[in-house]
Amino acid sequence: MPIRPHPDVRRRGLAPLWLLLACWVLFGAAPRDVAAQPGIDAATAERRVKAAFLYRFVDYVEWPEAAFASAAAPVVIAVVGDDRLADELLRIVAGRTAGARPFTIRKLGGDVPATVGVHVLFMAGEGGRHPTVAAAAPVLVVGEADGALERGYTINFVLVDEHVRFDVSLGDADRRSLKLSSRLLAVAHDVVPAP
Amino acid sequence: MPSGRRGPTRDVARPPRPAALAVALAALSLAMPAAAQVADLRPESLAGFSLEDLGNIEITSVSGRAEPLSSAPASVYVITNADIRRAGVTSLPEALRLAPNLEVARVTASTWAISARGMNNADNKLQVLIDGRIVYTPLYSGVLWDAQDVLLEDIDRIEVISGPGGTLWGSNAVNGVINIITRSAAETQGSFVEVGGGDQEQDVAARYGAKLGDGGHFRLYAKAFHDDGTQRVNGQSAMDAWKKAQIGFRADWRNGITVQGDAYDGRLDQVFPDDQRISGANAIFRWSHALAGGDSLQVQAYADHSELDAPGRPGLGTLSERLDIYDVELQYNMRAIGPHTLTWGTGYRLARDRVDNPPVLAFLPADVDLAWTNVFVQDVVALGHDATLTGGVRAEHNSYTGFEVFPTLRASWKPAADTLLWAGASRAVRTPSRLDRDLYSPAVPPYLVAGGPQFRSETSDVLELGLRAEPVPGLSYALTAFRHVYEHLRSVELIDTSYFVVANQMEGNASGVEGWVTWRVTPTWKLSAGGTTLRQRLNLRADSTDITGVSAAGNDPSNQWMLRSSLDLPHEVDVDMGVRHVAALPDPAVPAYTALDARIAWHPRPDIELSVTGKNLFGTEHVEFGASPGASVIPRAVFVNLAVRL
Numbered sequence: 001m002p003i004r005p006h007p008d009v010r011r012r013g014l015a016p017l018w019l020l021l022a023c024w025v026l027f028g029a030a031p032r033d034v035a036a037q038p039g040i041d042a043a044t045a046e047r048r049v050k051a052a053f054l055y056r057f058v059d060y061v062e063w064p065e066a067a068f069a070s071a072a073a074p075v076v077i078a079v080v081g082d083d084r085l086a087d088e089l090l091r092i093v094a095g096r097t098a099g100a101r102p103f104t105i106r107k108l109g110g111d112v113p114a115t116v117g118v119h120v121l122f123m124a125g126e127g128g129r130h131p132t133v134a135a136a137a138p139v140l141v142v143g144e145a146d147g148a149l150e151r152g153y154t155i156n157f158v159l160v161d162e163h164v165r166f167d168v169s170l171g172d173a174d175r176r177s178l179k180l181s182s183r184l185l186a187v188a189h190d191v192v193p194a195p
Numbered sequence: 196m197p198s199g200r201r202g203p204t205r206d207v208a209r210p211p212r213p214a215a216l217a218v219a220l221a222a223l224s225l226a227m228p229a230a231a232q233v234a235d236l237r238p239e240s241l242a243g244f245s246l247e248d249l250g251n252i253e254i255t256s257v258s259g260r261a262e263p264l265s266s267a268p269a270s271v272y273v274i275t276n277a278d279i280r281r282a283g284v285t286s287l288p289e290a291l292r293l294a295p296n297l298e299v300a301r302v303t304a305s306t307w308a309i310s311a312r313g314m315n316n317a318d319n320k321l322q323v324l325i326d327g328r329i330v331y332t333p334l335y336s337g338v339l340w341d342a343q344d345v346l347l348e349d350i351d352r353i354e355v356i357s358g359p360g361g362t363l364w365g366s367n368a369v370n371g372v373i374n375i376i377t378r379s380a381a382e383t384q385g386s387f388v389e390v391g392g393g394d395q396e397q398d399v400a401a402r403y404g405a406k407l408g409d410g411g412h413f414r415l416y417a418k419a420f421h422d423d424g425t426q427r428v429n430g431q432s433a434m435d436a437w438k439k440a441q442i443g444f445r446a447d448w449r450n451g452i453t454v455q456g457d458a459y460d461g462r463l464d465q466v467f468p469d470d471q472r473i474s475g476a477n478a479i480f481r482w483s484h485a486l487a488g489g490d491s492l493q494v495q496a497y498a499d500h501s502e503l504d505a506p507g508r509p510g511l512g513t514l515s516e517r518l519d520i521y522d523v524e525l526q527y528n529m530r531a532i533g534p535h536t537l538t539w540g541t542g543y544r545l546a547r548d549r550v551d552n553p554p555v556l557a558f559l560p561a562d563v564d565l566a567w568t569n570v571f572v573q574d575v576v577a578l579g580h581d582a583t584l585t586g587g588v589r590a591e592h593n594s595y596t597g598f599e600v601f602p603t604l605r606a607s608w609k610p611a612a613d614t615l616l617w618a619g620a621s622r623a624v625r626t627p628s629r630l631d632r633d634l635y636s637p638a639v640p641p642y643l644v645a646g647g648p649q650f651r652s653e654t655s656d657v658l659e660l661g662l663r664a665e666p667v668p669g670l671s672y673a674l675t676a677f678r679h680v681y682e683h684l685r686s687v688e689l690i691d692t693s694y695f696v697v698a699n700q701m702e703g704n705a706s707g708v709e710g711w712v713t714w715r716v717t718p719t720w721k722l723s724a725g726g727t728t729l730r731q732r733l734n735l736r737a738d739s740t741d742i743t744g745v746s747a748a749g750n751d752p753s754n755q756w757m758l759r760s761s762l763d764l765p766h767e768v769d770v771d772m773g774v775r776h777v778a779a780l781p782d783p784a785v786p787a788y789t790a791l792d793a794r795i796a797w798h799p800r801p802d803i804e805l806s807v808t809g810k811n812l813f814g815t816e817h818v819e820f821g822a823s824p825g826a827s828v829i830p831r832a833v834f835v836n837l838a839v840r841l
Contacts, residue, residue, distance in 0.1 A: 045236055049252050052241035056249065059718060091238035161379045161447075162253050182767050185801030186840075187246040 051088040060184035067138045074104040082124030165189035243669035268607040268617035270675040274353040283794035283808030295711045295725025296357035300819040303435040303827040305341040311357040311371030313731040313751040322368035335630035351378040359623035361601035362587040369623040380412035380447045386841040393834035411448035429824035437463040451483040475501035489530030496523040512553030519547045539572040557638035565594045581609040595627040614664040625653040647697030669715040678706040686741035703733030719763035726756030752778035767798040783822035804838040
C-alpha cells in the first residue's frame with residue numbers, strides 16, 4: 001500500500017501560522033517592564049546549599065559529651081572567611097534547634113583561631129589552609145578545597161556535575177572523637193577510610 | 196492497547212501480543228534542557244531539605260536557562276532516585292506507580308497498561324524517553340515495557356508530565372510525557388552490587404564506575420532477572436514467566452560529550468509451545484555546549500535496533516520484527532533578548548521496519564521505511580509582575596499524513612514567591628502507527644481486515660488550569676484541572692458487511708483533576724499523597740459501524756489515590772509504606788482494589804543496605820487489567836534485597 005499524505009492534511013494551508021507568528025513577535029517585542037530575573041546566580045545557589053549542608057550535618061554527628069557545657073548549650077557553627085555564607089546560615093537556622101540546643105553562628109576572620117566551644121568550623125575558600133583548630137579538637141571541620149581531607153578536615157565539599165556533594169575522612173572523625181552516622185556516609189560522594 | 200496484552204477476540208484489529216513485540220523507538224524532539232529538580236532555594240525552605248535533597252540540587256540550572264520545574268506551566272511530578280530505592284520497586288513500570296498523575300496497571304508478569312488522563316486501553320498517547328531516546332514503537336505507538344529497562348540505581352529522576360507536550364516532545368505526547376533521566380557517569384563512580392530474591396522474582400545487578408584519563412568518567416553495568424509469572428483468575432498458570440539480561444555503559448566528558456548504550460536479551464513464556472524472544476541494542480551520542488554570550492546548543496544522535504520473534508500456535512507461523520531507528524536532533528537555547536527567551540530545534544528520525552508475517556495476520560507492506568522531520572520553536576515572554584507567556588509551535592512531517600502542526604500557548608503568574616498559577620491551551624496529535632495503517636488479516640486477499648488506508652492523525656485539544664504552592668516550608672502541593680477534547684480517535688469499521696478497516700470514527704472528551712501534596716513533617720519523616728479523578732466520555736460518530744466499542748480506547752478508573760510515608764528511624768533503619776487505591780474499571784469490569792506496599796531497610800554499615808519489601812500486603816490479591824477468567828491475578832510478594840555500594 002503506497003504511503004501518501006491524507007487529502008485533508010494536504011489541503012491545510014500554513015498562512016494562519018505565519019499570521020500568528022507575526023502577531024507573537026510584535027506582541028512580545030512591545031516595550032514593557034521586564035520582570036527581574038526570578039533566579040539567583042550560581043555562586044549564591046552554591047553558597048546557600050553549602051550553608052544548608054552545614055546546618056543539616058549537625059543531625060548526623062555525635063560529639064563527645066564534654067564538647068557541650070550543658071544539655072541545652074548551643075551548637076556553635078563558625079564560618080571562616082565567608083560572611084555571606086554565614087548570613088545565609090543565620091537565615092536557615094532562624095528559629096530552629098538541634099534537639100534541645102539552639103544554634104549560634106559565628107563569623108571569624110581568616111587567622112582567628114576557632115577556640116573553645118565551636119562544634120562545626122567551616123573554612124571557606126580554595127586556598128587549602130590548615131584548619132585553625134587543634135587536630136584532635138572535637139570539631140567537625142568542613143572545607144571546600146582540593147585535598148582538604150589530607151590537611152585535617154573532616155568533610156570537604158566538592159562540585160560534581162554542578163551538584164554540591166561532600167567527601168568524608170573517617171580518620172579525621174576518629175581523631176576528633178566524632179561519631180558520624182552511617183546515613184551521612186551513605187550520602188557522601190566519597191568516604192576515605194581510617195588508615 | 197497495553198503492551199503485550201492479548202486483545203479480546205472481538206477486536207480483530209489488534210495484533211497478537213504487541214507487548215511481546217520487541218523494542219522500538221522513534222524519535223522527534225530532544226529532551227528539553229533537563230529541568231532542575233528543586234528550584235526553591237530560599238533559606239527557610241532549604242532548612243527542610245534532607246542531605247540527599249541538597250546533593251541533588253543542580254547549581255547551574257537554578258540561575259541558568261533550564262526552567263526549574265517549580266515554575267514550569269505544566270502538570271509535572273518528579274520521581275527521585277531516593278523515592279525509587281525507598282519504595283523497593285524492581286522494575287521501571289513499578290517505579291512509575293509512584294507518580295500520582297499516571298495510571299499504571301499490571302496486565303501480566305511482563306506487560307503493563309500505563310497511561311495518563313485515561314486512554315489506558317489505547318496505550319498509544321504517551322511520549323516516553325530514556326536519556327533522550329524515544330522508546331515508543333512505531334509499530335503501534337505504545338511502549339513495550341518488557342523491552343525497556345535501566346539500572347534503577349543509576350536513575351537520577353523520572354519527570355512525569357501529564358497533559359499535552361507535543362510542541363516540545365513531538366507526536367504521541369498527547370496525554371503525557373515520561374522522561375527517564377540517568378545520572379552522569381561522574382555521579383555513579385565506584386562499585387555497586389545488588390542481589391535480591393523473593394517468592395515472585397530473582398534479580399542480580401552490578402555496576403562499576405571509574406575515571407577516564409582526560410577528565411571524563413565512565414560506568415558499566417549488567418543486570419538480569421527472572422520473574423516466575425502469574426496465575427489467572429481461574430487458577431491456571433498465565434504462562435507468563437520471563438527472564439531478561441541487560442548490559443550497558445555510559446561515559447561523560449567535561450567538554451559536554453556523552454556516549455552511552457545498552458543491549459538486552461529476553462525470553463518470555465507464552466501459551467504457545469515456543470517462547471517469545473526479544474532483544475535489542477542502542478547507542479547514543481550527545482553533545483551539550485555552552486556558547487559565548489549565553490546561548491547553548493545540544494546535539495544528539497542515536498541508533499536503536501530491536502528484534503522480536505513471537506511464535507504462534509504450531510503451524511500458524513511466527514511474527515518477527517526487525518526494527519532499526521536512526522535519529523538526529525538539535526536544540527538551540529538562545530539567551531534572553533528583551534523580554535523574549537527563545538528555544539528552537541529540529542530533528543530527523545528514520546525507522547526501518549522489517550516484519551515477517553504469519554499467515555493469519557500481516558503488516559503490509561512487510562518492509563517499510565518511515566521518516567519524521569520536525570522543526571519547533573518556543574518563546575517565553577516575560578510580561579512583568581512575575582507573569583510569563585509561553586508560546587510554541589512544532590511542524591512535523593511524517594510518512595503517513597504529511598505535515599502536522601502542534602501549537603501551545605501557556606501563561607503563568609507568581610502572585611507570591613512560593614505560589615504559581617498557570618493555564619494552558621494546546622493541540623496534541625498522534626500520528627498513525629503501522630497498526631493504524633498497515634494491519635491486514637489474513638496475510639493474503641481476500642482480507643477480513645484491510646488496513647486503514649484513510650486513517651488520519653488523532654487529535655486532542657486541551658485546556659489546563661494549574662496551581663502549585665508551598666504555603667509553609669516543607670509543605671508543597673500541586674493541583675491541575677484539565678479538559679481534553681478528542682477527535683478522530685481510532686475505530687474499526689465494518690465495510691459492506693464483509694470486511695473491516697481501521698478508521699477515525701470515535702471522538703469524545705475527558706475532564707478531571709489531578710493533585711498531590713508533600714509534607715516533610717520532620718527532616719526524617721516525609722508524607723506524600725496524590726490522586727486523580729477522571730470523567731471520560733467517548734462516543735462513536737453517527738455513521739460509524741465500529742465493532743470494538745469505546746472501551747477499546749479507554750477502560751479507565753474514575754478515580755485513584757495514593758498515600759506514602761517515608762521515615763528514617765534510629766539505628767540506621769528506614770521504614771517506607773505506600774497505599775494505593777484504584778477505582779473499578781467499567782468494560783471489561785475489573786473491581787476496585789487497594790494495595791499496601793511496605794519496605795524496611797537496615798544499613799549495618801554505610802555501604803551496605805539490607806531490605807525486605809512486601810508488595811500487595813493487605814486486601815486480596817487482585818486483577819489490575821483485563822477480563823476474567825483469563826486475567827492475571829497480581830499476587831502478594833515478598834522480596835529480600837542486599838545492596839553494596841563501594
